[in-house]
Amino acid sequence: MIVCVAVVGHQNNPLYIQSFTDADDALKLHHIVHCSLDVVDERVNNPKKSGPTLNDTFLGLLYPTENYKVYGYLTNTKVKFILVTTDLDVRDADVRNFFRRFHAAYVDAVSNPFHVPDKKITSRTFADRVSTIVKSFGLSSAT
Amino acid sequence: MIGAGKIKQYANILEKPLGKGKQEVSLSAFAFLFSELVQYNQTQVDNISELETRLEDAGYAVGARVLELLCHREKGNRRETRLLGILSFVHSTVWKVLFGKVADSLEKGTEHEDEYMISEKELLVNKFISIPKDMGTFHCGAFVAGIVRGVLDNAGFPAVVTAHFVPVEGQQRPRTTILIKFAEEVLQREARLG
Numbered sequence: 001m002i003v004c005v006a007v008v009g010h011q012n013n014p015l016y017i018q019s020f021t022d023a024d025d026a027l028k029l030h031h032i033v034h035c036s037l038d039v040v041d042e043r044v045n046n047p048k049k050s051g052p053t054l055n056d057t058f059l060g061l062l063y064p065t066e067n068y069k070v071y072g073y074l075t076n077t078k079v080k081f082i083l084v085t086t087d088l089d090v091r092d093a094d095v096r097n098f099f100r101r102f103h104a105a106y107v108d109a110v111s112n113p114f115h116v117p118d119k120k121i122t123s124r125t126f127a128d129r130v131s132t133i134v135k136s137f138g139l140s141s142a143t
Numbered sequence: 144m145i146g147a148g149k150i151k152q153y154a155n156i157l158e159k160p161l162g163k164g165k166q167e168v169s170l171s172a173f174a175f176l177f178s179e180l181v182q183y184n185q186t187q188v189d190n191i192s193e194l195e196t197r198l199e200d201a202g203y204a205v206g207a208r209v210l211e212l213l214c215h216r217e218k219g220n221r222r223e224t225r226l227l228g229i230l231s232f233v234h235s236t237v238w239k240v241l242f243g244k245v246a247d248s249l250e251k252g253t254e255h256e257d258e259y260m261i262s263e264k265e266l267l268v269n270k271f272i273s274i275p276k277d278m279g280t281f282h283c284g285a286f287v288a289g290i291v292r293g294v295l296d297n298a299g300f301p302a303v304v305t306a307h308f309v310p311v312e313g314q315q316r317p318r319t320t321i322l323i324k325f326a327e328e329v330l331q332r333e334a335r336l337g
Contacts, residue, residue, distance in 0.1 A: 074222065075214060076210060076223065077210060103215050106211075107212050111212060
């Protein structure tokens with residue numbers, strides 16, 4: 001069950017945050033996303049090993065906390081996608097697939113000539129696509 | 144089996160599914176749009192350098208979006224961190240997507256460490272444009288320079304990019320050169336990475 005997705009700009013400014021459960025405190029989710037940015041920066045600046053993993057976009061499991069898992073993805077323009085989920089047995093391929101579709105939706109939203117770079121993403125189409133992707137993520141990993 | 148390859152005929156043209164469409168735009172349509180862009184900006188500014196700045200800013204917005212799009216579409220999972228990597232990316236991939244061919248040449252400047260040049264015999268955007276004598280050094284390639292600056296800036300390589308005419312002996316039309324001058328921090332980072 002995905003609880004939250006976030007898009008963070010290259011200066012660590014939030015561009016889009018959406019939570020998908022009413023029960024949890026939105027503030028706590030924002031705080032978790034904020035803390036995960038530190039982990040992202042750490043991974044980017046101190047790569048564990050050089051070579052194929054140096055420039056990879058998918059950062060993988062950033063850190064597990066209480067009952068959440070946080071995944072990260074870095075695009076070429078230093079824009080970060082953060083995914084917070086409560087699932088315990090999430091497959092790596094599922095998360096990669098999710099980020100791939102999320103990246104496609106993000107590229108479409110940014111290609112809008114009326115979108116100002118580094119400002120909040122206000123497109124409703126983007127919000128709709130994101131909720132579709134989130135819903136289908138839950139279904140595919142349940143089967 | 145006979146008839147297996149029959150194409151489905153649609154009774155009504157409105158029922159035909161929309162294809163993916165060609166990835167190309169007609170040159171004349173683009174040239175028309177670009178000429179309108181230049182003319183519109185001409186009425187808004189007082190001097191040539193402002194006109195160049197406006198064209199560059201228009202190109203910057205295009206460059207930012209092109210980078211996002213290309214990285215998602217083509218590059219798979221790689222992020223460019225090296226100078227030569229991003230330059231060859233601009234020189235081949237970006238040029239191919241925008242103009243249908245790779246740029247003519249990519250050279251390193253001789254006087255300064257931080258200068259690189261992409262040359263082209265004739266920029267696509269300049270194909271139907273001739274500069275009047277009284278506009279001197281104005282170059283509509285400022286739009287393309289803006290695109291390159293947008294791509295480099297958003298990839299983490301801040302640079303100053305300009306477009307120049309370089310006269311070549313033996314041809315009456317001068318060659319176009321896009322001059323890229325990287326910021327100090329880029330060179331320091333490059334030196335640190337070894």
